[in-house]
Amino acid sequence: DAGITQSPRYKITETGRQVTLMCHQTWSHSYMFWYRQDLGHGLRLIYYSAAADITDKGEVPDGYVVSRSKTENFPLTLESATRSQTSVYFCASTSSGNTDTQYFGPGTRLTVL
Amino acid sequence: DQQVKQNSPSLSVQEGRISILNCDYTNSMFDYFLWYKKYPAEGPTFLISISSIKDKNEDGRFTVFLNKSAKHLSLHIVPSQPGDSAVYFCAASDGSGGGADGLTFGKGTHLIIQP
Numbered sequence: 001d002a003g004i005t006q007s008p009r010y011k012i013t014e015t016g017r018q019v020t021l022m023c024h025q026t027w028s029h030s031y032m033f034w035y036r037q038d039l040g041h042g043l044r045l046i047y048y049s050a051a052a053d054i055t056d057k058g059e060v061p062d063g064y065v066v067s068r069s070k071t072e073n074f075p076l077t078l079e080s081a082t083r084s085q086t087s088v089y090f091c092a093s094t095s096s097g098n099t100d101t102q103y104f105g106p107g108t109r110l111t112v113l
Numbered sequence: 114d115q116q117v118k119q120n121s122p123s124l125s126v127q128e129g130r131i132s133i134l135n136c137d138y139t140n141s142m143f144d145y146f147l148w149y150k151k152y153p154a155e156g157p158t159f160l161i162s163i164s165s166i167k168d169k170n171e172d173g174r175f176t177v178f179l180n181k182s183a184k185h186l187s188l189h190i191v192p193s194q195p196g197d198s199a200v201y202f203c204a205a206s207d208g209s210g211g212g213a214d215g216l217t218f219g220k221g222t223h224l225i226i227q228p
Contacts, residue, residue: 004156033215042117042202043157045215058215090156101147102216104156 003027006091006105008074013081014113021108023091031094032074033058033102035068036087043090049074081112116140117205119219127227133189134222136203139184143205147216148188151200160201161188190224198226201213 013019023032034046035058035085045058047066063085065077074093075084078085088109092102118137126132127133133227136146149157163177163186170177176189190197200223206215 035215035218040220041188042119042220043204043216044220045217048215092156101159101162103159106156107154 004091004093004103004105006089006108008108009106010109012111012113015082018049019078019110021078021091021105022109023074023076023088023105025072025074025091025103025105027095027103029093029095029103030071031102032068033092033094034064034074034076034085035090035092036046036060036077037090037107038087046076046089072108078110081110083112086110114139115219116143117203117217117219119203119222122220123223123226125227126193128195129167129192132188132193132197132224132226133205134188134201134224136186136188136219137184138186138205139162140205140207140217141184142207143217145206146177146179146186147204148175149202149204149218151202151221153162157202158212166212193224193226195226195228200224209210 007022033048035043037043044060049055049068052071088107090107091105095103118215146159147162150160151157161172161175163179179186202221203219
């Protein structure tokens with residue numbers, strides 16, 4: 001299906017474990033983003049990528065790692081999950097020709113016990 | 114320091130009436146503003162946007178107004194329908210990276226349309 005997908009949709013893990021959230025888009029958009037949504041904070045930018053092999057930190061990058069070896073994929077890894085990383089994670093993408101209107105995936109709800 | 118503020122966590126409006134959602138910003142470098150709508154268990158979906166060179170943009174039942182001097186924008190929904198019940202996020206971009214460095218979001222307003 002065309003669009004932007006995220007997997008898994010729901011994940012429960014334990015403190016200290018490594019977790020990878022996947023994001024895949026079929027539009028060949030250059031730009032991709034990871035946000036987290038928490039009560040009282042709205043959506044906050046974790047990392048973004050302007051193209052394959054180009055990534056940069058957003059507002060709240062600590063504890064997260066990203067990679068972008070292919071244009072269509074932008075995985076987010078929590079190297080050692082903490083309870084404060086319990087959140088809903090959204091991936092988004094946009095084309096270089098319309099870089100302000102971002103299109104979001106359905107989200108991954110992550111619970112760290 | 115929150116750069117995009119939505120001071121009303123929730124708003125209840127009767128079906129058929131006008132819904133007005135407000136947003137204030139502090140960063141004078143913001144030059145593009147967007148509204149996103151979000152249903153539970155779904156990602157935000159783009160609704161409408163406005164560039165800082167305009168003061169109004171309309172799309173069907175949705176109109177966004179921008180007052181740059183007051184650093185304020187509002188989203189008007191007329192007439193309000195039950196399907197409009199959702200959380201609405203105001204977002205802004207400073208355009209320095211062409212938006213490629215992400216959007217700054219407000220905390221959202223939960224709009225409830227009463228039958």
